[in-house]
Amino acid sequence: MLLEKKTWHEISIQDIIHKSGVSRMTYYRHFDSKEDILIQLFDAFLQTIADHTPQSFTRANKRIFLTKLFTVIKEYRKFIRTLIMNDQYIGMIHRTNHFYLKQITASRQQPFKLIGFIGFISNVCFHWVRQDCQDSLEELVETCLQTIHYP
DSSP states (O other): OGGGTSOGGGOOHHHHHHHHTOOHHHHHHHOSSHHHHHHHHHHHHHHHHHTTOOSSOOHHHHHHHHHHHHHHHHHTHHHHHHHHHTTOHHHHHHHHHHHHHTTOOOOSSHHHHHHHHHHHHHHHHHHHHHTTTOSOHHHHHHHHHHHOOOO
C-alpha cells in the first residue's frame, strides 16, 4: 500500500498508476481524483458495517452490533491506521455521518443523537486502532454499553 511508504500528500497520480499497473486513461475512466479512491474504499468499509446495523436498536442487538462493529474495525485496522496517520480521519467521520444520516427519517432530535453516537464510536475506534486493538472486544463492547444511551 502506497500510504505505508508515503504520506497522502506525497502520493501522486503517477505513483498510483505505476503501483496499480493501469494506464492514465484507465485511471481517469474510474476516478476523477485520488480522493475518489479513498472515498470508494471507505464507502466499501461503511457498507460492510451497515450490513450489520439493525434497523432499530434494542439492548440485546446493540451488544451484537457493537461486537460485529469492533470485529470489522479490527479486520480493517491497517487501513484505518493508515488513514489516521495521514490525517484523513476527520473526513472519515463526516463521511460516516452523511452515510447514516441519509438513511434515517425521524424526529428533529434523532440526527443529533445519531451524530453523537457516531462521534463516540468513531473516537473509541480510532483510539483502539492507535493502541493496536490491545483491549479485548468484550471489554470494549461493555464499556460502550455502559457509556452510550443511543437510541
